[in-house]
Amino acid sequence: MRILLVDDDQALIDVLSRTLVQQNYAIDVATDGEQGWIYGSTYTYDLFILDWSLPQLDGISLCQRFRQHDINTPIILLTSRHGSQNKIKGLNAGADDYICKPFDVEELTARIRALLRRSSCDLLPVLKWGDLKFDTSSGQVSYQGKIIELTGKEYRLLELFLRHNQTLLSIADIIESLWSSMEYPAEATVRSHIRRLRQKLKLAGLPEDIITTLRGQGYCLKSLPSKRQNNLSVEPPDKQQQHLTALTAIWEKHQPKRQQQLASLSQTLESLKLGQLNPSDRLSAIVIAHSLAGNLGQFGLRQASKIAKDIEQLLQNNLLDNPEEIRQLAAKLADLKVKLHSKANINQQIAAQLSEQSPLLLLIIYNQS
Incomplete structure (x- = not known):
């Protein structure tokens, strides 16, 4: 999942960036509205987080510009302006959610997950492939109850494959989804991450390689050998x-x-x-x-x-x-x-x-x- 954060408060940027990266989101940061417009209209994002009071172009105007250009990416508006009229103004400008400062960062991340789920019907908190369990809320991956330690990129790779079950993903698709616009990984780097992910899943005891390589085309998740269902559970650990x-x-x-x-x-x-x-x-x-x-x-x-x-x-x-x-x-x-x-x-x-x-x-x- 890729998020664009547009805010000019460096302390808040540090807090949010650290928290969101820890939760395995790819983050791009813009510090004024015009820069936010350039990023948002150039690259593909799953979510925009916009501050109301921005230099160059305020958050309300930026939100309106995105909607006027048929960019329908979900938007969360951050502001110090309280009151129902301000909230109405933000929502009428095209924002999908509105949160007043100061706010609890964990509340914001919960709203992010809820908004992403509303915008895509398959965004379940817990995904499964057989006995492989992927809990996006707690950040844990396990096989038959045993925790599998993954790096951030490996975690996001696995999530990408699970969410796009049996969909062919090219190297370009993977880079677009998992790396920020400031990162330029070589194709060999992406293949290396996939190789290490496969190795860790095999060491955890998975009986087969769940990721199929289609030479010259990309990768996709194998179909399950028998019918399985996704379940919802697991309480996030105390952090x-x-x-x-x-x-x-x-x-x-x-x-x-x-x-x-x-x-x-x-x-x-x-x-x-x-x-x-x-x-x-x-x-x-x-x-x-x-x-x-x-x-x-x-x-x-x-x-x-x-x-x-x-x-x-x-x-x-x-x-x-x-x-x-x-x-x-x-x-x-x-x-x-x-x-x-x-x-x-x-x-x-x-x-x-x-x-x-x-x-x-x-x-x-x-x-x-």
Whole structure:
């Protein structure tokens, strides 16, 4: 499965890319709407994930452009804009789903799976070929109950064959489905992955090679020697600690940028106190506060996210004529700096966010699948 992510928030890109690649999706990333249009109109994707607020071309306009050009790929719209009217606007623009920031990344991946299932009737959570079991929810492949360890590419190769049962897949078809547009594998590389997949399946005990080679044409999955049925089951394993480690690492990676954003807001405050804030600097500060609100909420820092939203709202007012609101802005900014100062406190909040969302994860996934 191949996904195009269009977003200009690098921290969010890192979180989503890591999570989606771990779940064996091929990811292309565009950081503005026009670049997203070039990717989306040039390559074939199974899903688009678009942020509403994009440079060059906003997510709503990009969504409309895709639909106007008869590109019917499913679209999930990400936004910090809450309220039913904004949701209606996004859906009317052609989006298939709409999720507000901050959101739980696992909820997003559950929605991705549900949306892909709705767009293709054969997207079952668990696939089978005889006693070979492929669980897309848990990421496990097993034969007669024994787990088979596969690399990401081997996993996606097997899924591709199982989902396109007895369909002839050329090397070009496989590359198009499993590699991003920035990767250019040689045909020998693809054959090497298929060879290793066959070897691992044989070592696991499969009595025959389930992948047929049609020389000069491609590959296809053999038909079962007897009638089998796909079944649905298996609860995903708990990956909370893995997500916590990844999120804290990404938090640390982008800490210098957050410090720079806080410094810019401090400079804006000083300019306000002196009555020297020009409109362009004020607009930049609003954008920074908006970005911080969404970013902090994404990491589960709800109080800090709320403070950033309050700062954004204050900056949208005419503060030059309101000393009281300038004092409120100063207090909010000081409070935000305190909230983000303690590394131990940050880690606890991220862990708490994961813990709180874990029960919701199971409910969302299995309700929508």
